[in-house]
Amino acid sequence: MIWSKFLAELPQIKQHLFNQSRFSFAPRPDLNIGMGSPDFSLFIGDNLEVLRFLLKKDNLEPYDLIFIDPPYNSRKDAIINDYPSSKSSIWYNGCTHLQWLKMMYNRLFFSSKLLNPERGVILLCCDDKEHPYLRLMLDLILGENNFIGTYIWKSFEGVKDNAIFTHSHTYILIYAKNLKSLKKVIKESKTHALFKQSGSILDSFDSSIKAREELFNTLGIISEKIKSDLHKADWIRFLNPKPLDLLGFLLEKWTFVPNARVLDLFSGTSSLLISSMHHNLKKQHQVSVSGIQYPFPLVDFFRSPRAEYPEISKLVLSDLTLIRLKQTLIQNSWNEKYQIRVWKQILKPRNNFSKL
Incomplete structure (x- = not known):
């Protein structure tokens, strides 16, 4: 039923995609981190606007891998509202299923346009609820003949006492821009043996609670209230960093050429950026991540009222991430090796609005 509604609205959704864009992105050298090779970028803003910005660049360079770990449309998510006529720009307690599907289609459509035509791959994380719909959506955008497979990542260990059924896994869908061409690239690459050896079941555990605490500890202002709430799964909306070893495995397996370009569409706390730095130290082929x-x-x-967290009342996620990235470079003595360039979303002058 919901898929039929989505298909019925698809012509309008596509029309909205090409509306005038009110935003652009400007480099912020004052926020750059490190003094080494500028192989990494962090865009701070709406990822739909970033995709539009990248597609309009004169010297467009396609991406070899686009990693997408979106909000799963649970009651714990914050989801961007792409339709500004609505009252709120962010849904903090989930949204309707149709609204979520529209949000995902917009980003998957433009992501597909940024993929390298010969070796481009999309990795898309999802749960049981949205898995079938995202399969249909990617079949629609990239073609079902370009579906490669699905990882089942055992992302949770144990059993929840108050649950009828414990969902202990996450799906990672794998699609190619052109599977026929990709097979040739893989056969010619040094990762061919790796493809034969690895299976579709992934075990990689990191304590979400521990990871959350470490993130807030980077600020140096973690209070007892914050520490207590970080241990309450139902009180945290969408702060679940992916394990660095899992991300490292995906980078190693799905990038095939030197200086492969990678885009992390929902960067969260920038774990993929950090994982890629470790990857570049160990592997022959380097990656460049945005x-x-x-x-x-x-x-x-x-979920508590804002007034209960005065120490972080004026901070946004990028403040936390920039500190985390800076500390990562310092702790590993990478300040001279790497550089992360920062871009921020800006509002265009009204007479300079443009269509994609």
Whole structure:
């Protein structure tokens, strides 16, 4: 039923995609981190606007891998509203299923246009609820003949006492821009043996609670209230960093050429950026990663009233991420090796609005 509604509205959704864009992105050298090779970028803003910005660039360079770890449309998510006529620009307690599908289609459509035509791959994380719809959506956008497979990542260990059924896994859908061409690239690459060896079941555990605490500890202002709430799964909306070893595995397996270009569409706390730095130290083929992060207020991670978190009341997610990235470079003595360039979303002058 919901898929039929989505298909019925698809012509309008496509029309909206090409509306005038009110935004652009400007480099912020004052926020750049490190003094080494500028192989990494962080865009702070709406990822839909970043995709539009990248597609309009005169010297467009396609991406070899686009990693997408979106909000799963649970009651714990914050979801961007692409339709400004609506009252709210962010849904903090989930949205309707149709609204979520529209949000995902917009980003998957433009992502497909940024993929390398010969070796481009999309990795899309999702849960049981949205898995069938995202399969249909990617079949629609990229073609069902370009579906490669699905990882089942055992992302949770144990059993939840109050649940009828414990969902202990996450799906990672894999699609190619052109599977026929990709097979040739894989056969010619040094990762061919790796493809034969790895299966579709992934085990990689990191404690979400521990990871959350480490993130807020980077600020140096974690209070007992914050520490307590970080241990309450139902009180945290969307702060679940992916394990670095899982991300490293995906980078190693799905990039095939030197200086492969990677785009992290929902960058969260920039774990993929950090994982790629470790990857570049160990592997022969380097990767260049761009992350996109929406500047959510940190207090909106929690369900208690904002007044209960005065120490983070004026901070946004990018503040936390920039500190985390800076500390990562310092702790690993990478300040001279890497550089992360920062871009921020800006409003265009009204007479300079443009269509994609």
